[in-house]
Amino acid sequence: MWKVFSYLKAYRVAIGVALFLTLTELGVELLQPLIMAKIIDDGILKSDLSVIKYWGAVMFGLALVAFAAGIANSFFSAHVSQNYGFDIRRRVFEKVQSFSFVNFNKFPASSLITRMTNDVTQLQNTVFMSLRIMLRAPLLLAGGVTMSLIVNWKLALVLVVLLPILLFFLKWVLQTAGSMFRDVQDRLDGVNRVMRENLMGMRLIKAFLRRDFEKNRFEQASSELKEKTVSSLRLIEVSIPVLLFVMNIGILFILWFGSRQVSMGSVEVGEVVAIVNYSFRISSVLTIISFIIMAFSRAKASAQRIGEVLDTEIDLVESPDTDSSLTINKGAVEFKNVSFHYPESDVPVLRNLSFSVKPGETLAILGSTGSGKTSLFQLVPRLYDVTEGEVLVDGKNVMNYPIEKLRKGIGVVPQEAVLFTGSITENIGWGKEDATSDEIISAAVDAQIHETVEKLPNQYDTRVGQRGVNLSGGQKQRLSIARALVRKPKILMLDDSTSALDLKTEGKLLKALRTYSCTTFIITQKISTAMEADHILLLDDGAVEAWGTHEELLNTSPLYVKIVQSQFGEEDFQHVKGFKQTSST
Ligand code: DCP
Ligand code: MG
Secondary structure (H helix, E strand, O other), X not given: OHHHHHHHHHHHHHHHHHHHHHHHHHHHHHHHHHHHHHHHHHHHOOOOHHHHHHHHHHHHXXXXXHHHHHHHHHHHHHHHHHHHHHHHHHHHHHHHHOOOHHHHHHOOHHHHHHHHHHHHHHHHHHHHHHHHHHOHHHHHHHHHHHHHHHHOHHHHHHHHHHHHHHHHHHHHHHHHHHHHHHHHHHHHHHHHHHXXXXXXXXXXXXXXXXXXXXXXXXXXHHHHHHHHHHHHHHHHXXXXXHHHXXXXXXXXXXXXXXXXXXXXXXXXXHHHHHHHHHHHHHHHHHHHHHHHHHHHHHHXXXXXXXXXHHHOOXXXXXXXXXXXXXXXXXXXXXXEEEEEOOOOOOOOOEEEEEEEEOOOOEEEEEEOOOOOHHHHHHHOOOOOOOOEEEEEEOOEEHHHOOHHHHHHOEEEEOOOOOOOOEEHXXXXXXXXXXXXXXXXXXXXHHOOOHHHHHHOOOHHHOEEOHHHOOOOHHHHHHHHHHHHHOOOOOEEEEEOOOOOOOHHHHHHHHHHHHOOOOEEEEEOOOHHHHOOOOEEEEEEOOEEEEEEOHHHHXXXXXXXXXXXXHHHHHHHHHHHHHHHHHHHO
């Protein structure tokens, strides 16, 4: 957690200036009563106009100094706190970018968003407030006690005894409130989660008429946040009357003890009045301190939450025997006895897979839902690492490639098309940093989306809404294929990315893909697509059920035959069988 505050170090000069300016303001504040006394005693009471004029001018000058110091202090405080917030946001963002999937599973997106926004704001506010008033409160406190001791140490002993107890109490409040505010921030995550899911699933919610249900869900999360916040604030609010009550008892005691001393002649009345005066000032400072404590409790909770993100250990890193010169040249892929389970569960997802694909070949992967197809894909660009066995690319273990170079050579089209807010050009060009417009258009042509784009009102400049709301499922799929093609990858991986395409468009797409000299993995549910591939891998519950060409599988795999029959019907099945066999001879 302290690490989060340590980023303030970069601004030590500005912080020094801001604190110096606070001291200037404080100095003027402390001097003013003295000057006032001077004007009254030597000027007004003695009817000396020159004294009044002189000290009046000094007071005015000091007021100007305090005014300027206050404004300059605000300027520096804002500069420091805003830059500090900017730094933290950037660091958290960069850290999150380096997260592995396993890291991501630990922090829900909604929580990361709250941490990067609300938590950073809490820290910023506290830093700003600290620079504005933090020094004043303790200094006024120390000043008040010192002055009291000078005036009459016997009476001031009451304060010397009381204050440590009160400060101890405040420390307890800080700690307790800190953990309560931690809860508050976690509830805020909850509210953001419901809100995020709602906004993203708006269409579904309307179609399913689940508005009331979602409204209740939101209200529950929202009221939990309210309850937690109220009880945390209550603790702080209660602490102020407690402080004032104790202080008031102390003041009563000073009055009682003082009056006895006065009657015995050992203390002056003025001294009692002065000390009571200082005590009242100290009481008001304590109130300010409890506000500061509230801010600090919140900041502490927020700093913890940000610290958790920054301190997360990235578990998927370059292996020690990385060969920095390795890049994917040809695109051969081999799985050797690969087994895999997700780090957060023990259930095996892939079991002892072995197969190999030569450069330029196409492999179709079939298998029922949940059989491990997407999981298999993720092992090649090292989005996850194998549990056992090896994945080899061009004969080298993927672990030996620098992660960046490995992923650069692979074009992935995820199962669910993800698009970003921006133009079509930007979305396709996102796949390759320096893509030219020719490259973008040619990728779009091959992905069979060019004609559709040409018909749009602004063609390639058409804005894609958030997550591609203004596009059809098939259009989104083809755009994300174009985004992968523009990379000219050595290995292209399509995760059921043609599911929303009609057979004719899909045929054209597959034909265009053949002109790319890349190894292609296609996850598909359609036999018509699989038939065209060099190899078919039929997965069943994470294990290889069958491997071979369409013809081979027709003869060796009853499960494959069943799938073919279910998709084509008995009559067409015979036709497919015959057609493929004659066409391939
Ligand atoms: N699984 C998991 N944790 C994840 C992702 C998946 O435990 N983060 C489990 C769910 C499945 C199994 O792994 O039981 C295989 O999931 P896949 O996504 O690999 O399955 P498919 O891609 O084959 O299924 P679909 O055709 O539905 O996409
Ligand atoms: Mg899948």
